[in-house]
Amino acid sequence: EKNGGRYIFITNNSSKSVKDYVEKVNRMGITADASHFYTSSQATAFYLQENYPGQTVFCMGTRSLVAELEQNGIRVVTKPEDSASVVLIGFDTENTSEKVRDTCIMLKNATGKTPFFIGKPEPIMIDCVLKKLGISKEDTVIVGDRIYTDIACGVNAGVDTICVLSGEATLADLEKSDTKPTWIFDSVREVCTELAR
Secondary structure (H helix, E strand, C coil): CCCCCCCCEEECCCCCCHHHHHHHHHHCCCCCCHHHEEEHHHHHHHHHHHHCCCCEEEEECCHHHHHHHHHCCCEEECCCCCCEEEEEECCCCCCCHHHHHHHHHHHHHHCCCCCCCCCCCCCHHHHHHHHHHCCCHHHCEEEECCHHHHHHHHHHHCCEEEEECCCCCCHHHHHHCCCCCCEEECCHHHHHHHHHC
């Protein structure tokens, strides 16, 4: 921000709301509000609006995911209905055997269809954020600590990537991986120091 840039946290975890994430990072001492987050729930809502407008979605997911979809004008059902033409499965910390059974009932009519994935490493979330904010790929960089999600997502979206070694990825992992980041830093703090130069 000091250099005129913007930051957005993107996450695959559709089980929590943006409000939950804002509270979490604020507790960590990071100043952020809802405009600083983009979740797989938001990307899914955007994708459904563009590709399945007006259709009913059967959702196996948390109440937060269902609420996010409904707030974006999508008709959602959580019990099998003939009117549902889209089946959506999200990360579900509230999963039950009944939900799995209901999802199987919906899927039996969709045999032969290839599932479409929205979360990282697919480029959809990045594409949605760039479109929403009107930002070019050339002015974007993804910072993450997981090669197979964060870095792969950036590579798949055609944007620069920074792998930080303060989380999951190690130099040994990067050497073995076919997915290579644009830059490697020890931590996000080191990235900030470099940007301040």
